[in-house]
Amino acid sequence: MKEFKLPDVGEGLTEAEIVRWHVKAGDPVEVNQTIVEIETAKAVVELPCPFEGVVAALLVEEGETVDVGRPIIAVDDGSADPAPPPPAAAAPGDREALADDLVPAVPAVPEEAGRNGTAAGGGEKRRPVLVGYGVKPGAAKRRPRRQPPAASGPQGAAPGAVPDRSAAVPGPQAAVPGGVPGPASVATGPQAAAGRAAVLAKPPVRKLAKDLGIDLAALTGTGPQGSITREDVHAAAAAPVRPAARAGTADEERIPVRGVRKATAQAMVASAFTAPHVTEFLQVDVTGTMEAVARLRALDDFAGVKVSPLLLVAKALLVAVRRHPMVNSAWDEAAQEIVVKHRVNLGIAAATPRGLLVPNVKDAQSLSLPELAAALTELAETARAGRTRPADMAGGTITITNVGVFGVDAGTPILNPGESAILALGQVRDMPWVVDGQIAVRKVCTLALSFDHRVVDGELGSLFLRDVGAMLQDPLRMLAWG
Amino acid sequence: MTADASRGAQAPPELVQLLTPEGERVEHPDYAIDLTPEEIRGLYRDLVLVRRIDLEAVALQRQGELGLWASLLGQEAAQIGSGRALTDADMAFPTYREHGVAWCRGVDPVNLLGLFRGVNHGGWDPAEHNFHLYTIVIGSQTLHAVGYAMGMQRDGAVGEDGAASIVYFGDGATSQGDVNEAFIWASVFNAPVVFFCQNNQWAISEPLEKQTRIPLYRRASGFGFPGVRVDGNDVLACLAVTRKALADARSGQGPVLIEAYTYRMGAHTTSDDPTRYRVADELEAWKLKDPIERVKAYLVRNRLADQAFFEGVDAEADALGKDVRRRCLEMPDPGPMEMFEHVYAESHGLVEAERAEFSAYLAGFETEGVEG
Numbered sequence: 051m052k053e054f055k056l057p058d059v060g061e062g063l064t065e066a067e068i069v070r071w072h073v074k075a076g077d078p079v080e081v082n083q084t085i086v087e088i089e090t091a092k093a094v095v096e097l098p099c100p101f102e103g104v105v106a107a108l109l110v111e112e113g114e115t116v117d118v119g120r121p122i123i124a125v126d127d128g129s130a131d132p133a134p135p136p137p138a139a140a141a142p143g144d145r146e147a148l149a150d151d152l153v154p155a156v157p158a159v160p161e162e163a164g165r166n167g168t169a170a171g172g173g174e175k176r177r178p179v180l181v182g183y184g185v186k187p188g189a190a191k192r193r194p195r196r197q198p199p200a201a202s203g204p205q206g207a208a209p210g211a212v213p214d215r216s217a218a219v220p221g222p223q224a225a226v227p228g229g230v231p232g233p234a235s236v237a238t239g240p241q242a243a244a245g246r247a248a249v250l251a252k253p254p255v256r257k258l259a260k261d262l263g264i265d266l267a268a269l270t271g272t273g274p275q276g277s278i279t280r281e282d283v284h285a286a287a288a289a290p291v292r293p294a295a296r297a298g299t300a301d302e303e304r305i306p307v308r309g310v311r312k313a314t315a316q317a318m319v320a321s322a323f324t325a326p327h328v329t330e331f332l333q334v335d336v337t338g339t340m341e342a343v344a345r346l347r348a349l350d351d352f353a354g355v356k357v358s359p360l361l362l363v364a365k366a367l368l369v370a371v372r373r374h375p376m377v378n379s380a381w382d383e384a385a386q387e388i389v390v391k392h393r394v395n396l397g398i399a400a401a402t403p404r405g406l407l408v409p410n411v412k413d414a415q416s417l418s419l420p421e422l423a424a425a426l427t428e429l430a431e432t433a434r435a436g437r438t439r440p441a442d443m444a445g446g447t448i449t450i451t452n453v454g455v456f457g458v459d460a461g462t463p464i465l466n467p468g469e470s471a472i473l474a475l476g477q478v479r480d481m482p483w484v485v486d487g488q489i490a491v492r493k494v495c496t497l498a499l500s501f502d503h504r505v506v507d508g509e510l511g512s513l514f515l516r517d518v519g520a521m522l523q524d525p526l527r528m529l530a531w532g
Numbered sequence: 533m534t535a536d537a538s539r540g541a542q543a544p545p546e547l548v549q550l551l552t553p554e555g556e557r558v559e560h561p562d563y564a565i566d567l568t569p570e571e572i573r574g575l576y577r578d579l580v581l582v583r584r585i586d587l588e589a590v591a592l593q594r595q596g597e598l599g600l601w602a603s604l605l606g607q608e609a610a611q612i613g614s615g616r617a618l619t620d621a622d623m624a625f626p627t628y629r630e631h632g633v634a635w636c637r638g639v640d641p642v643n644l645l646g647l648f649r650g651v652n653h654g655g656w657d658p659a660e661h662n663f664h665l666y667t668i669v670i671g672s673q674t675l676h677a678v679g680y681a682m683g684m685q686r687d688g689a690v691g692e693d694g695a696a697s698i699v700y701f702g703d704g705a706t707s708q709g710d711v712n713e714a715f716i717w718a719s720v721f722n723a724p725v726v727f728f729c730q731n732n733q734w735a736i737s738e739p740l741e742k743q744t745r746i747p748l749y750r751r752a753s754g755f756g757f758p759g760v761r762v763d764g765n766d767v768l769a770c771l772a773v774t775r776k777a778l779a780d781a782r783s784g785q786g787p788v789l790i791e792a793y794t795y796r797m798g799a800h801t802t803s804d805d806p807t808r809y810r811v812a813d814e815l816e817a818w819k820l821k822d823p824i825e826r827v828k829a830y831l832v833r834n835r836l837a838d839q840a841f842f843e844g845v846d847a848e849a850d851a852l853g854k855d856v857r858r859r860c861l862e863m864p865d866p867g868p869m870e871m872f873e874h875v876y877a878e879s880h881g882l883v884e885a886e887r888a889e890f891s892a893y894l895a896g897f898e899t900e901g902v903e904g
Contacts, residue, residue: 054595055596056596057593057594057595057596057597058596058599059593059594059596059802059803060802060803061599061600061803081591081854081857082587082588082591092803092804092805093799093803093804093805093807093808094805094807095594095802095805096594097594097595098591098594098595099595100591100595100597
């Protein structure tokens with residue numbers, strides 16, 4: 051059995067996403083047969099299989115982001131040696147921890163010297179973890195004769211442990227076969243004191259910890275010589291990073307972030323931290339709209355399509371865009387320009403089995419009301435069926451999110467990236483309302499409009515929201531203004 | 533203006549061609565060549581084998597066994613044609629992509645991989661093969677080649693038994709100062725050097741039309757020596773044109789610039805993704821001009837080779853690929869002391885002192901289990 055570890059295919063890359071497997075367990079494979087497509091920061095590349103045999107298992111799933119050095123596929127080539135090394139992490143010679151985290155250990159020299167010591171041996175196989183940094187099992191252990199006291203301190207806690215970078219620190223990792231580190235525990239023992247004295251972590255890990263607000267000194271590293279790995283930081287941040295951490299405990303469940311959830315998270319963070327959002331609210335008496343909806347449903351033109359309050363909200367929004375075109379625009383940071391869109395690709399936020407998607411109705415401004423109704427119906431059905439294509443979601447210019455269907459009154463929606471306004475529609479509920487000086491029970495709904503204040507000033511945003519509200523209060527205005 | 537410039541740089545003008553993409557033999561008044569069927573079959577074998585070596589190296593890189601690889605895919609004919617034009621006495625100065633020329637110079641293909649595997653700084657003795665080490669810096673080897681040629685000139689290696697140097701570089705390198713300086717020196721000293729530019733259309737992501745407003749070979753006239761553009765995917769034309777240029781150089785007629793008009797069918801290196809900057813149609817168009825297919829078509833059409841020959845070459849290529857793979861994986865890691873080798877040709881005081889110091893430092897460690 052042989053394992054293929056994710057190589058660095060581009061001079062210093064640390065991770066790659068598994069895009070697509072070309073083989074599955076049980077398939078025969080030949081040397082250099084394309085087995086998988088991966089996407090790195092630089093390119094999408096196909097990886098050829100280094101072994102001939104039968105695929106025993108795919109060790110990572112599509113969509114997963116994998117660190118360089120992690121095994122991604124096991125191939126049964128008829129050789130006897132078992133693929134996963136013995137889980138006894140403390141056993142001398144097991145360097146899985148090192149394979150997982152290529153921190154240059156301190157001191158680095160013993161490794162070099164060790165490599166030299168085996169160069170003449172000839173029997174050792176170099177592991178293609180990362181060219182130039184490959185590690186060998188069973189390399190002769192060497193250590194400096196004179197060690198600084200600080201370095202030997204923590205090791206003293208583990209009697210008999212060899213102060214070599216390969217000697218894994220006994221910790222959560224030792225309990226997990228396959229070298230997948232568990233969550234780092236908060237240091238309590240002598241490791242903690244040593245950790246505070248000098249925290250070992252790569253610069254990118256330090257950056258990650260800083261970004262996530264994690265105090266490195268409070269962690270016990272699971273890497274070589276107790277160095278803190280990326281996984282340790284993620285675990286400490288309780289951020290579900292890799293599905294491998296799925297073990298969790300009875301008190302929590304870890305859900306890998308990928309696919310739509312990952313895309314949504316990235317889009318929301320990108321939007322929230324680039325576009326200065328402002329949200330305004332307006333309560334509207336939509337009794338007239340609800341009556342109009344009922345009357346439209348009776349018309350032949352709307353046979354077979356869904357007529358909902360959303361349809362009239364969409365129409366009102368389109369009319370309002372015509373009156374205030376600047377709302378339907380985008381901020382082009384690179385060009386330092388505001389791009390006013392002449393077409394309205396009306397996005398509708400939809401809760402789907404895949405998660406939140408925002409497909410849009412292309413050229414919505416050119417559609418008649420029945421056409422708009424049909425388009426919205428189709429869009430919703432496609433989304434619910436999970437068949438929304440990327441093209442359906444691309445190129446949106448303005449968005450409606452109907453949070454009212456979940457039974458809430460309002461929200462402060464975050465802009466769909468690249469757009470300047472998003473309208474949230476709250477639930478329609480019976481409310482006491484003053485009509486002609488009398489309290490009456492009316493259908494009332496709260497509208498919330500978030501807009502990008504770089505593009506849309508408070509005045510314009512208010513006018514736009516007021517216009518939408520006015521049209522929903524009296525749908526005849528749509529005729530007057532449309 | 534830009535459009536004109538681009539047309540000027542790329543228009544297929546007076547291109548020396550002896551074998552069309554369809555495998556038809558055509559004649560050129562200035563570049564006659566008369567090869568035996570045996571020799572043409574030999575060129576075909578060279579082309580197939582170097583392509584196979586290259587494919588294996590790309591795969592090895594993708595499997596984490598090489599840090600990097602610069603593929604020659606598509607440029608086999610330019611390299612084999614020019615490489616087979618060299619005599620043993622000629623000296624070649626490559627870039628990092630001249631795997632085909634290295635093959636012609638008798639360099640073991642496995643030795644090409646050592647540099648990219650990080651186990652040596654160039655795996656062959658340049659003097660043994662008259663093939664300089666791979667040069668990573670763009671264009672600097674043109675100066676080395678001119679200097680070497682001037683040395684040959686001063687050694688009196690002129691005439692029938694003379695020698696010349698040939699230097700390989702790409703279209704992107706023509707924008708480098710080094711290359712232009714080399715042109716000037718070669719010109720004014722009438723150095724016996726052939727400048728062999730493989731114009732593969734792309735300097736990583738920079739297209740040719742952003743490098744020049746005239747065809748590259750015409751630059752030579754400004755420096756005062758002849759330039760010629762050859763179909764770089766035509767192994768016969770590359771052989772004929774390079775042979776003549778070397779003969780001219782050896783007989784004291786000075787430098788020549790050869791622009792081998794070809795195409796890099798793969799990525800610049802394994803770290804590059806060409807789909808980000810060039811369109812698929814371009815690659816498809818060049819596939820029709822494949823350097824190997826046209827030789828095969830010629831051999832088949834003229835009944836100069838049978839099926840057994842082609843199958844034999846393919847089998848040989850596969851065996852070579854496997855052999856290269858096996859021996860690549862077996863290459864030993866160097867010891868730390870090896871970095872002190874080959875720094876200077878002769879003993880050097882400072883290097884010796886550093887060698888002794890580092891040796892003592894390494895001796896400061898002990899093998900596990902031994903009390904010290």
